[in-house]
Amino acid sequence: MSSHLERITVNPKQCGGRPCVRGMRIRVGDVLDLFAEGLTAEQILEDLPDLEADDLKACLQYARRRLDHPLLAA
Numbered sequence: 001m002s003s004h005l006e007r008i009t010v011n012p013k014q015c016g017g018r019p020c021v022r023g024m025r026i027r028v029g030d031v032l033d034l035f036a037e038g039l040t041a042e043q044i045l046e047d048l049p050d051l052e053a054d055d056l057k058a059c060l061q062y063a064r065r066r067l068d069h070p071l072l073a074a
Contacts, residue, residue, distance in 0.1 A: 003061065004054050004055075004057045004058035004061055005058060005061055005062060005065070006058075007021060007022050007054060007055055007058035008020070008021065008028060008058050008059070008062045009021075009022060009023045011023070015027050019062060021051060021055045021058065021059065022055065024050060026048060026050065026051065026055075028059045028062050028063065031044065031048075031051075031055075031056060031059040032059060032060075032063055034047070035060075041053065041056050044056060
């Protein structure tokens with residue numbers, strides 16, 4: 001599986017430093033919320049025409065990696 005994470009950008013001066021897609025003001029969290037509400041990838045791409053299919057994959061990869069890191073016990 002190739003990494004699409006280069007499509008995710010973090011800029012402290014944009015969207016409160018939250019991760020965004022390709023420097024746009026479309027946050028990773030917004031895309032994940034749309035998936036959580038039951039929209040399909042096709043519906044999301046229709047609603048947000050600036051996005052590409054690889055952007056959606058990047059959002060999912062980003063979320064998976066953020067959740068899959070080890071936690072160190074205190």
